[in-house]
Amino acid sequence: MKTFLQPLQNLAEMEEIQKQTKKNCGILEISGCMESQKAHLMYGLSGLFPCHLVIAADEKSAKELYEDYRFYDKRVYYYPAKDLLFFQADIHGNLLIRQRMQVIRALLEREDEITVVTSIDGCMDYLAPLEKIEKQLIYFRNDSTLDMDKLTAALVHMGYERVGQVEMPGQFSIRGGIIDIYSLTEENPWRIELWGDEIDSIRSFDAQSQRSLENLDDVTIYPAAEQPMEKNGVSFLDYFKETETLFFLDELNHLEENAKAVQEEFQQSCENRKEKGEISLSGDWMCTWEELCHKINDRNCVAMSLLDPKKSNWKISGQFNITVKSMSSYQSSFELLVKDLKQYKKEGYQIVLLSGSRTRAERLAKDLQEEGLNAFYGQDSDRILQPGEIMVAYGHARRGFEYPLVKFAVITETDIFGKEQKKRKKKKEYNFNYK
Secondary structure: OHHHHHHHHOOOOHHHHHHHHHOOOEEEEEEOOOOOHHHHHHHHHHHHOOEEEEEEOOHHHHHHHHHHHHOOOOOOEEEOOOOOOOHHHOOOHHHHHHHHHHHHHHHHOOOOOEEEEEEHHHHOEOEOOHHHHHHHOEEEEOOOEOOHHHHHHHHHHOOOEEOOOOOOOOEEEEEOOEEEEEOOOOOOOEEEEEEOOEEEEEEEEOOOOOOEEEEOOEEEEOOOOOOOOOOOOEOHHHHOOHHHEEEEEEOHHHHHHHHHHHHHHHHHHHHHHHHOOOOOOOHHHEOOHHHHHHHHHOOEEEEEEOOOOOOOOOOEEEEEEOOOEEOOOOOOOHHHHHHHHHHHHHHOOEEEEEEOOHHHHHHHHHHHHHOOOOEEEOOOOOOOOOOOOEEEEEOOOOOOEEEOOOOEEEEOHHHHHOHHHHHOOOOOOOOOOOO
């Protein structure tokens, strides 16, 4: 990703930001940031530490950051917040737990580098410590012995549902000496065949066709349910080691406002249910904002905001301001796009155009060449662009951005076509209005 990282190194503030981040305790605040540019800067700083936790104010912002960051690093995970008020009635509960458990698996398997995006309320419920979850895991390998009764009891305790035939994650079935388990963290279920009480084979298979996919030497089964924890639990922040993790905080003002609103709503609901005689909700399931803020202040954090944050309980260890501009909206006008690109070329900008289709990207590069621009379709994200060069690449970001002081610009299909045009995926033809 040198195409995108090299321009950041030319920012006057970048060297000092990196220097302070390496030894920071508290919140290093960077103002002037906006939209998809935040993910770009986060990725530019990600190389300083192996683990990264991105915290947004709400679910919508978290998902947008997740999608923007995926362009730079496909290994990023999304950790959704659990709705403690209506969790048991949530029809999306299985998918939600699956996403959360996939993050837990990545943390337990100690991947060399990991980036997780969540919202502030995703950090507010008490969780079981990672060490406790690890002790619950069930591990099998070929040639090992298996007690069917103990396995059945263990799977039910972990939240798995026994069915006649597995069809979705969180289910298992037993037919004679054949055990099918659809682990919550896997794309496909497993089939374990026994010879007596010994495992004869383990393989993955397609849940619909029942066709075998791959022979496996061993498998690890993760829980299919989360048990609510109270104050003896830990927060999601505690899953990340202090010495190895950099926190990215999106819009400090919004983080605090939303966290307080979530806490107030939860406490009010607890009181209302208590008055009605319901005991299904414990006020001790949620970490308070004051406690969470204290935890954040004690970690190494970089906050990115459009404006300087209001005075609050944040422990600000340093402040920077960078100059970023949002990209113009071209409303499908090829002429306006070419006009701006020619001006960028004249000023010596490095320019990247992102397209959600490789075919459209190649065609756009050719059309720009016909306009006398130094454009090319590029798949090498490590190529360092020369001044005036335009690389048209396959990829997605919500909005484009510009660093005018280092002359680097990213333009997306949303900037070119507008949001409404972008959604019309049925149209295969090129959608510029020109000639």
